[in-house]
Amino acid sequence: MTTHxxxxxxxxxxxxxxxAEAFYDLDTTGNQAxxxxxxxxxxxxxxxxxxxxxxxFSRYIFRRFALQKDGADKQVQVLFGDLLDSHLLSKAEAAIDIDYGVLFDKKGNFKRASVHVDPARSNMIGERFFGEIPGVPVGSTFDSRxxxxxxxxHRPTQAGISGAAKEGADSIVISGGYExxxxxxxxxxYTGHGGQLNGKQVKDQEMLVGNLALxxxxxxxxxxxVVRGPDKNNSFSPPSGYRYDGLFRVDSHWHEIGKAGFKIWRYRLVKLQAEAVPSEISGVGTEGLPTGENSNPVRKSQTVQRIVRDTKQAKxxxxxxxxxxxxxxxxxxxATGPYAEAAHIRPLGAPHNGPDTSDNILCLCPNHHVMFDFGAFSIEDDRSLIGIEGSLSIRPGHRxxxxxxxxxxxxYSNRAK
Amino acid sequence: MTTHxxxxxxxxxxxxxxxAEAFYDLDTTGNQAxxxxxxxxxxxxxxxxxxxxxxxFSRYIFRRFALQKDGADKQVQVLFGDLLDSHLLSKAEAAIDIDYGVLFDKKGNFKRASVHVDPARSNMIGERFFGEIPGVPVGSTFDSRxxxxxxxxHRPTQAGISGAAKEGADSIVISGGYExxxxxxxxxxYTGHGGQLNGKQVKDQEMLVGNLALxxxxxxxxxxxVVRGPDKNNSFSPPSGYRYDGLFRVDSHWHEIGKAGFKIWRYRLVKLQAEAVPSEISGVGTEGLPTGENSNPVRKSQTVQRIVRDTKQAKxxxxxxxxxxxxxxxxxxxATGPYAEAAHIRPLGAPHNGPDTSDNILCLCPNHHVMFDFGAFSIEDDRSLIGIEGSLSIRPGHRxxxxxxxxxxxxYSNRAK
Structure with a gap:
């Protein structure tokens, strides 16, 4: 749900x-309309x-609008809704507020615009739209870039990755451009971008722009x-043109020496299961918000940031x-016992196919598990840590x-970049 | 995959x-057969x-067996496979080994049994089997308990929860027994067990046995x-008998005062999406292990321990x-930026339906996020923490x-039990 x-x-x-319940009115023509x-x-x-x-600052849930005449006998569109809450703040307080700061410019002055849609409260970050484009279902095809x-x-007409370092990446095109x-x-x-000349990898890729955005x-x-373009070597590619193949999450990234002998960045993307996500959330459907609830999250407002897996050997x-x-x-x-996570040193699943055996598993707290997965530290053969102080504790009986x-x-190590 | x-x-x-490749032989009759x-x-x-x-200790991947005669001209079943690795350990070392300790009794002596299937390396913990029972697909029905x-x-014929505190819970029956x-x-x-008399809640439930197992x-x-039994008030129940309805994960637990006025434990269980889990893992299918891989995890050997969700307001x-x-x-x-998690104070989704608004979100490290979700600490109105030392830091602009x-x-607070 967008915030206006x-x-x-x-x-x-x-x-x-x-x-009653009227909270704003807008012109019937021009920008406000x-x-x-x-x-x-x-x-x-x-x-x-x-x-x-x-x-x-008063927050309302919008219900309906109606054409009415205002005090000056001018026809206006009136917005009606339910009052959620109300806060009285100084401008200095409001300017740094998570919710209301967007109404102020850098100097702390009220923005002149009388109507403002907050991009960060919709699926937008900057001009970038994350998630499914309304009206473009999975399987939609396009003749050209x-x-x-x-x-x-996918907005760029050349680049494979649509994204910026500070905003994240919103789409990629898979088209066989990388061997x-x-x-x-x-x-x-998926292989990151950069270092190519005439379709050949001629130098190392750097962790910049689209690579960092992913x-x-x-x-x-x-x-x-994820969009797939034509590629005769890929059985998942469309025969011609471009096909939108749904939403994926970036599961992990690492670097390696590619077939051409230069460093490349690689990303494992996993399709978000449309069926899986809604089952964890009670959507509001089309009936609007249930009575008495402030703001019930709708199905598409959530994605997965991180999944910690359990395996047979983990326990x-x-x-x-x-x-x-x-x-x-x-x-x-x-109150009910201790909690730890099992970190697989060489990751499970394609393409790394690490084994689920005790010699490939560490027992870590969630913080160090995140850091290990993101390469913030790595481990020498002598157990000393690279990237952070200390050494890995290994108890007798664990090889x-x-x-x-x-x-x-x-x-994975950040130091090896 | 089980370890033998x-x-x-x-x-x-x-x-x-x-x-070549023979690594053991067994009698053709009796226990060994x-x-x-x-x-x-x-x-x-x-x-x-x-x-x-x-x-x-030598580890092999089993490939096939054959009937052959041994040195004493006795017919035996010979096991053939690929050697993985080999370790030479003292008994004292082996007795505390994660992988080999199971072969020794409490005194450190070799167990007499010549063949031993390690329950912890299969889907078993103790005598408890976790996951789908082979040959019992989702939707299977049963006339009686x-x-x-x-x-x-579901092995108990009376109790709704099958489980023990040290092993976990492997199954539940939903049959309208709890209002x-x-x-x-x-x-x-799902409501925990205990405190009922003649179908009425007459006292508080305690965090013991099945409740703790969940x-x-x-x-x-x-x-x-999850098994559903007959319940005329539940549209998901079978018309008669009992139906196996698939694997669920326990998403969260909390306590509250039930309709009868006594404390009850409640559990939110969410169905594991069969389609979602395999897509993250490359299963080995029926062809056995790919060449060159030690032990490729199969589809059913993994479940989800923890999911961290991203929402619009999280960032x-x-x-x-x-x-x-x-x-x-x-x-x-x-190397690519900071990592934190957004913790919803009142959880999203049914039955709590917490809002995805900044006034319901904390920025936490993964460790404190886990602790908060499990009620290891809670927060007073004055920001001081209950359960651990310290107080919540709140920056201006975050209400x-x-x-x-x-x-x-x-x-959720453990202290309020």
Whole structure:
């Protein structure tokens, strides 16, 4: 659900002018009229009304609008909805507020626009739209990169990755441009960009622009639209043109020496299961919000940032360490027992296919598990840590295969970049 | 894949007796013959051979067996496979080994049995089988609790929860026995056991036996078989008898005052999506192991221990804190940027339906996120922490709704038990 901001700078009393539940009114023509077409029932609306040196921010759930005449006998579109809450803040407070700061410019002054749609409260970050494009179902096809761009599915007409370092990546095109790509259908091993000349890898790839954007999407859990282009060597490719194949999450990234002998960045993307996500969330469907709930999350507003897997061997290793982290010794206690996570040194699944055996598993606290998976530290054969201080604690009876440690150092360590 | 252990106490030289790749032989009748019927291609076999005061442990991937005659002209079943690795350990070392300790009794002596299937290396923990029962597909129906028990789908004939505190819970039956249960199909809110008399709740439930077992399954990510029994008030129930409805994971647990006025434990279970899990793993299918791989995890050997969700509001809150934890100040840095998690104070989704708004979100490190979700700490209205030392850091511009803090204290805090 998008959040819309309205600057009630004239301090109009909408209740008195238009009746109960009225909270704002807009011109029937011009920019204000256009703004209204973007509102749907259930959206959040924030109305900011100056009160002396303070500003009152009132949040409403939009229900409907109606054409009415205002005090000056002018025809206006009136917005009606349910009041959620109301806060009286100084401008200094409001300017740094998570929810209301968007209404102020860098100097702390009220923005002039009377209607403002907050991009960060929709699926937008900057001009970038994350998630499924409305009206473009999975399987939609496009004749050309231009058509794909016009439909906003993948905006760059040349680059394979649509993204910026600070915003994340919103889409990629798989089209056989990189000899190291692997396509398994619901899993894709995708090669980063850069270092190519006339279709050949001629130098190392760097962790910049689109390559970095894909990592941001991984760390934040942003969904990435995957488009497949023509590629006679890929059985998952469309026979011609471009096909939108759904939302994927970036599961992991690493570096390696590609077939041409230069360093490349690689990304494992896994398809987000449309069936799986809704089952964990009670969507509001089309009936709008249930009574008494502030803001019930809809199905598409959530994606997965991180999945921690359990395996058969996981419990054995965790028990062996009494659920204490092999890096910091932390043992997370809850009322019902200790909690730890099993980290596979060489990752499970394609393309790495690490084994689920105790010699490939560490017992870590969640913090060090995240750091290990993102390559913030790696482990030498002598157990000393690379990237952070300290050494890995290994209890007698736990043999770790140093081949797996070498694999992690080589592919994941940040220091090896 | 199950691991099988073989005690080669007679120090037979299988290669010399039976040819290359032979690693063990078994009687064609009696207990040893039965053991063999449980082995399938791809299973791991550990052969322990005494060598003076030491023991050599050799691991093989089982490929096939053949009937051959041994040195004494006796017909035996010979096992053939690929050698994985080999370790020479003292008995003292072996007795505490994660992988080989199972071959020794509590005194450190070699177990007499020459064939041993390690329950912890299969889907078994103790006598408890986790996951789908072979030959019992989702939708299978049973006339009675006795039939359900005989099929090993849910072994207790009275109790709703099959489980023990140290092992976890492997199955539950939903049959309308508790007035507080909620069944949404793929999501179930299930009430713990205890405190009932003649079908009425007459006292508080305690965190013991099955109630604790369900929490262990939650913390370790063990799958729980869900069976539905007859209940005319539940549209998801079978018209008669009992139906196996698939594997669920325990998503969360909390306590509350039930309709009868007594404390009850409640569990949210979410169906594991069969389609979702395999897509993240490259299964080995029926062809056995790919060449060159030690032990490729099969599809059913993994379940989910923990899912961290991303939401629209998550990034705003994390940015506001520069990805530093509001409890400990930790800011996890990776080469490509900081990592933090957004914790919803009142959980998203049914039955709590917490809103995805900044006043319901904290920025936490993964460790404190786990602790908060499991109720290891809770937060007072004045920001001080309950359960651990310290107080919540709140930056100007982030308003937290104390109603949500109260909700978490009331339902999740371990101290409120």
């Amino acid at each position: 901001y309205f600057n009630n700078s004239e301090n109009r009393l909408h209740n008195e002018l238009f009746g 256009k703004a209204l077409t973007k509102i749907v029932e259930g959206d959040t609306c924030v109305v900011a009304t100056p009160q002396g040196k303070l500003v009152r 231009i058509a794909l761009s016009s439909a906003k599915v 190291d790509d692997q396509d398994l259908g619901d899993e894709v091993v 990592v941001v999407s991984e760390m934040e859990g942003f969904p990435v639209r 054995n290793v965790k028990m062996h360490y009494g659920h204490a982290c092999q890096v910091c010794g932390t043992r997370i206690m809850t 770790i295969d140093i081949k797996h440690l070498a694999f992690h150092r080589e592919k | 252990y073989f005690n080669n106490s007679e120090n037979r030289l299988h290669n010399e007796l039976f040819g 039965k053991a063999l019927t449980k082995i399938v291609e791809g299973d791991t076999c550990v052969v322990a051979t005494p060598q003076g005061k030491l023991v050599r 006795i039939a359900l028990s005989s099929a090993k789908v 507080d249960d909620q069944d949404l199909g793929d999501e179930v809110v 929490v262990v399954s939650e913390m370790e990510g063990f799958p729980v078989r 705003n809150v994390k940015m506001h804190y520069g990805h530093a934890c509001q409890v400990c100040g930790t800011r996890i840095m990776t 937290i709704d104390i109603k949500h803090l109260a909700f978490h204290r009331e339902k």
